[in-house]
Amino acid sequence: MSVREPSAERAALLVERYGSPLYVYDAERVRAAYRDFAAAFPYAPVDFHYAIVCNKNRHLVRLLHSLGAGIHANTPGDAFAALSAGVPAHRIVYSGTNLDAADLDYILSRGIRLNLDSVDQLRDFAARSPGGAVGLRLLVDEPSRPNRIGVDPAELPEALAIARAAGVRLIGLHMYAGTNNRSLERFLACFERMVAASALLPDLEELDVGGGFGVPYRDGQEPLELPTLGREVARRMEALSTSRGRRIRLVVEPGRILVAEAGSLLVKVISVKERGGRRYIGVDTTVGNVVVESVYYPHHRVEALSPRSAPLELPTDVCGNTTHSRDFLARDCRLPPLAPGDLLALRDVGAYGYAMSSHFLNRPRPAEVVLEQGQDILTTRRETFADLLATQVDA
Known part of the structure; x- marks a missing residue:
């Protein structure tokens, strides 16, 4: 593993300045991840669109856009966050599902290009944008693997008929191989199904x-x-480009792989209990502030930032600051001796950490800080109790 930011010394200064718990992102790790990712695809033309759903931190969005990335959106809120960060509409691609009239009108009125999820949605698009151009999300799973996402390849002739009747061009296909996929074989199998289906699209x-x-x-x-x-x-x-006699554009939508390892959640030890051959480390945050097993992903590395000695051979659970029975940020860790006031870092939380934090358990959400060229930049303020009720109205 490479050296992580923030270091113990810097973490202590950040917590002193901004409080705990605290999300911290290392901008240089994001830069390096994007450059490595882009270099892995030796094809042109190619567009990279950052999947903003995993982290909409405005500083990171602007950083990635400055490196050449567009944005992938799958809700109008994603698109709004990208536009608000200064990303132009022509650099956003929207691949959503079950868009109602307001969703479609929002996206179309801003000139954002679309990949649609169903034949029904294509009809909706054709009624609003006759003569337009659109892509389709393709179902790339075999029949034995049910999946709600996308148009079945067998539906493409019907989709083409709907499009022709409205003068709409079907110009692209979009696939989704699943979240946090590390299987080369899975990606390629899905991609090959999409290439095969694309033969039906004359305007590809x-x-x-x-x-x-x-x-x-x-x-x-x-x-x-x-x-x-x-x-x-x-x-x-x-x-494919050779067979078509023209260059077909490749679009790639990295998200987690660009930002996950750049993020840490700094937390402070509040109490230490030992009983029954097990240790319970109580900290000043909760599962409502970070993705854990009960929500999205089952494991994050936990690091003691100022270890006094080697890790103890004692099963250790890191516990949140509520009485919710599943308020565990980590289970069965091996950590060194700890005392109240010590700092821990949950690593690899740059994706789907703050993005999936909530007001569940009524703990305000942490602040976010980006480390950039030796500076620490507050990008999201810490919430207060008032924020927990900010949208409520008196009858």
């Missing part, structure tokens, strides 16, 4: 390999073979 301009590129949250897990994936996708795209 682009194929979107989607997102879901996974990271290893546990020590010993193998990372996604990204360079191999990029080469294999590029090889298939070259063959």
Whole structure:
């Protein structure tokens, strides 16, 4: 594992300045992750669109956009966050599902291009934008693996008929291989199904390999073979472009793989209990402030920032500051001796950490800070109790 920011000394200063718990993101790790990711796809033309759903921190969105990334949105709120950060509409691609009239009107009125999820949605689009151009999300799973997302390849002739009747061009296909996917074989199998289905689209301009590129949250897990994936996708795209007699654009939507490892959640030890051959470390945050097993992903590395000695051979649970029975931020850790006031860092929380935090258990959400060229930049203020009730109105 590489050296993580923030270090123990810097973490102590950040907590002193901004309080605890505290989300901290290392901007340089995001830069490096984006450059490595982009370099893995030796094909042109190619567009990279950051999946903003995993972290809409405005500073990070602007950073990635400055490096050349567009934005992938799958809700109007995603699109709004991107536009608010200064990303122009033509650099946003929207791949949503079950858009009602207000959703469609919002996206179309801003000139954001769409990948639609169903034949019904194509009819809705055609009624609003005759003569327009649109893509489709394709169901890339085999029949034995039910999936609610996308148009079945068998439905493409019907979709083409609807499009022709309205003068709409079907210009692209989008796939989704699943979240936190580290399987090269899974990505390529889905991509090949999409390439095969694209033969039915005479106006094809682009194929979107989607997102879901996974990271290893546990020590010993193998990372996604990204360079191999990029080469294999590029090889298939070259063959497709040759067969079409024109360059077909590749669109890729990295999210978690760009920001997960750049994020840490700093927390303070409040109490230590030992009983029954087990240790319980109570901290000043809760599952409502971070993604854990009961919500999205089952494991985050936990690091004691000022260890007094080697880790104890004592099963240790890191416990949140509510009485919710599943308020555990980590289970069965091996940590050194700890005392109230010590700092811990939950690592790899840059994706779906703050993004999925909530007011569940009525603890205000932490602040967010970005470390950038030696500076620490407050990007999201710490919530107060008043924020917990800010949207309520008196009858």
